[in-house]
Amino acid sequence: MSQVTGKAIDWSLLRRIMQYVKPYNRTFATAAFLTIFVAIIALAQPVLMEKALDNYIMVGNYNGLLLMVTLMIIQLAIQTVAQYYQTYLTNALGESVIRDLRIDVFNHIIGLRLKYFDRTPIGMLITRTVSDLETIADIFSEGLISIAGDFLLVVSIIIYMMVKDWRLALITLVPIPFLLWATYIFKEAIKVSFQEVRTQVAQLNTFLQEHISGISIIQYFAREDQEMRKFKAVNLKYRDANIRSNWYYSIFFPVVEIFVAMSIALLVWYGCKRILTDQQMADISASHHGITPGLIVAFIALLNLLFRPIRQLADKFNTLQMGMVGADRIFKVLDTDEVAVNKGVLKPGTLKGKIEFDKVWFAYNDENWVLKNISFAVKPGETLALVGATGAGKSSTINILNRFYEIGKGSVKVDGVSIQDYELSFLRSQIATVIQDVFLFSDTIANNISLNNPAITREQIVNASKNVGAHEFIERLPGGYDYNVMERGATLSAGQAQLISFVRALVYNPAILVLDEATSSVDTETELLIQNAIDKLMQDRTAIVIAHRLSTIQNADKIIVLDHGEIKEVGTHQELLRIEDGYYRKLYDLQFNSAGIER
Numbered sequence: 001m002s003q004v005t006g007k008a009i010d011w012s013l014l015r016r017i018m019q020y021v022k023p024y025n026r027t028f029a030t031a032a033f034l035t036i037f038v039a040i041i042a043l044a045q046p047v048l049m050e051k052a053l054d055n056y057i058m059v060g061n062y063n064g065l066l067l068m069v070t071l072m073i074i075q076l077a078i079q080t081v082a083q084y085y086q087t088y089l090t091n092a093l094g095e096s097v098i099r100d101l102r103i104d105v106f107n108h109i110i111g112l113r114l115k116y117f118d119r120t121p122i123g124m125l126i127t128r129t130v131s132d133l134e135t136i137a138d139i140f141s142e143g144l145i146s147i148a149g150d151f152l153l154v155v156s157i158i159i160y161m162m163v164k165d166w167r168l169a170l171i172t173l174v175p176i177p178f179l180l181w182a183t184y185i186f187k188e189a190i191k192v193s194f195q196e197v198r199t200q201v202a203q204l205n206t207f208l209q210e211h212i213s214g215i216s217i218i219q220y221f222a223r224e225d226q227e228m229r230k231f232k233a234v235n236l237k238y239r240d241a242n243i244r245s246n247w248y249y250s251i252f253f254p255v256v257e258i259f260v261a262m263s264i265a266l267l268v269w270y271g272c273k274r275i276l277t278d279q280q281m282a283d284i285s286a287s288h289h290g291i292t293p294g295l296i297v298a299f300i301a302l303l304n305l306l307f308r309p310i311r312q313l314a315d316k317f318n319t320l321q322m323g324m325v326g327a328d329r330i331f332k333v334l335d336t337d338e339v340a341v342n343k344g345v346l347k348p349g350t351l352k353g354k355i356e357f358d359k360v361w362f363a364y365n366d367e368n369w370v371l372k373n374i375s376f377a378v379k380p381g382e383t384l385a386l387v388g389a390t391g392a393g394k395s396s397t398i399n400i401l402n403r404f405y406e407i408g409k410g411s412v413k414v415d416g417v418s419i420q421d422y423e424l425s426f427l428r429s430q431i432a433t434v435i436q437d438v439f440l441f442s443d444t445i446a447n448n449i450s451l452n453n454p455a456i457t458r459e460q461i462v463n464a465s466k467n468v469g470a471h472e473f474i475e476r477l478p479g480g481y482d483y484n485v486m487e488r489g490a491t492l493s494a495g496q497a498q499l500i501s502f503v504r505a506l507v508y509n510p511a512i513l514v515l516d517e518a519t520s521s522v523d524t525e526t527e528l529l530i531q532n533a534i535d536k537l538m539q540d541r542t543a544i545v546i547a548h549r550l551s552t553i554q555n556a557d558k559i560i561v562l563d564h565g566e567i568k569e570v571g572t573h574q575e576l577l578r579i580e581d582g583y584y585r586k587l588y589d590l591q592f593n594s595a596g597i598e599r
């Protein structure tokens with residue numbers, strides 16, 4: 001839980017949030033002014049009531065009464081308009097602040113290193129950028145300004161009452177400390193129950209997200225009933241948490257009503273008693289001014305004005321506190337400094353594609369070396385195939401070339417220059433990476449290929465597709481290149497999605513191609529298409545391929561056999577096959593010979 005728990009206002013956090021208010025300083029100032037204005041103008045109503053009763057009704061002055069009623073209507077109209085603008089502006093302010101913050105958060109997240117995402121659940125980041133941010137908007141719409149306005153109103157009412165008649169005011173306000181105490185207890189109780197509700201919402205969200213994403217597993221294994229039972233349990237907990245929190249409300253509001261009634265009872269009792277005694281005194285001294293019926297009516301109206309904000313105080317403090325917790329969480333994401341270091345400045349026009357790994361050591365965590373002392377060189381235009389058992393370090397090798405992860409020791413050079421000396425986006429623009437798990441955005445085929453790069457024309461897209469052999473099937477889709485693929489390419493076959501990812505790589509015309517060949521089997525026709533596409537992709541450029549296809553391996557200029565992060569063998573297909581008892585030979589026999597393929 002956050003450090004701000006227990007404190008409604010964390011000033012350093014608030015200062016940071018206020019930085020985001022700066023562009024909207026005028027809106028903030030206007031909203032603050034209107035809040036003060038509304039608090040003060042609200043007081044006019046009881047004052048006018050008192051005057052109407054004492055000065056006009058009691059003496060039967062109809063015209064005077066009419067004037068008072070007119071004034072009350074004008075006051076109400078002004079108050080309504082001011083209140084409208086105040087609510088509108090505070091909401092607009094909150095929404096503008098969170099829009100800017102959300103941009104900052106997203107901008108920060110997309111720049112973070114992959115390492116951060118390895119241990120941060122996606123759901124958590126979505127919660128941060130959506131619901132946690134909403135709580136910050138509430139700081140403005142329901143929290144800060146509104147609490148300040150309420151506070152001002154309460155203080156003004158109390159001062160006004162004291163000035164009018166301090167003894168009557170004191171007696172009437174006797175229940176207030178008790179009410180504040182009850183409010184405090186309520187606030188604490190509701191805080192705990194709110195947190196419980198939020199925990200349960202998160203559980204419900206996670207459950208739904210996971211089960212809808214993994215629906216095929218549930219249906220393949222016919223687990224619907226069991227999962228339904230689990231869902232019912234999660235759903236029940238959520239309901240119970242909500243009921244508990246509502247229960248506190250159903251207790252608190254009647255309690256407030258009792259205090260209001262007590263205040264009014266005290267007011268009427270003491271006020272009327274005073275009116276009676278004052279009348280006797282007035283008989284003695286004609287100049288005596290005491291309590292009037294108008295004052296009692298005004299006090300009743302004032303009490304109503306006074307209790308309304310106190311009744312909402314607990315809620316507002318909680319909103320404020322939730323906002324602070326949300327802000328704290330969001331700033332933690334913003335403070336994550338796991339961004340790729342981009343100190344390189346070199347941006348030569350294009351690269352030739354010479355790759356050198358020199359005594360490279362790499363670990364994802366601490367010194368758990370995943371790659372150990374790896375050295376190899378690939379000449380421009382050559383193809384290097386990486387083979388090895390699962391977990392041998394093949395993906396890790398390609399992930400350090402485009403600096404998704406940083407190496408621990410040694411050096412990686414492209415065209416004789418350390419990859420750290422290149423400007424990062426330039427380096428990545430020169431290396432096209434095609435991974436097995438093809439991701440397609442829910443956008444058109446064309447945009448999925450160009451990735452919305454305006455420099456890539458439709459003609460280039462079509463040419464690349466023709467080159468790769470994807471054009472025919474794209475043309476057959478409804479709308480062709482403007483066909484909108486569903487999230488994760490659910491409406492395209494695995495082979496088709498692969499082909500799209502090849503077109504994507506080709507259209508960027510990289511100097512180096514990094515390819516993780518898909519292991520999933522496709523039909524013979526698609527297999528042929530893919531094979532052709534890979535040949536096209538590798539033409540005239542350096543390629544590092546995590547190879548699963550026999551043809552890729554056979555045609556590679558060099559094959560590196562990795563085992564537990566170490567290079568075991570290097571050579572061409574034929575050279576490696578000649579090593580009796582060699583790793584490659586064994587791997588080859590296991591993978592290909594069992595399928596009856598000739599050497």
Ligand SMILES: Nc1ncnc2c1ncn2[C@@H]1O[C@H](COP(=O)(O)OP(=O)(O)OP(=O)(O)O)[C@@H](O)[C@H]1O
Binds near residue numbers: 390392
């Ligand atoms: N993001 C990560 N964080 C921590 N460890 C990782 C990460 N990715 C891989 N590893 C570990 O690094 C080692 C090498 O993994 P790598 O993915 O490079 O192997 P691979 O040869 O590509 O395997 P496969 O053929 O199964 O894809 C494995 O032990 C793996 O558990």
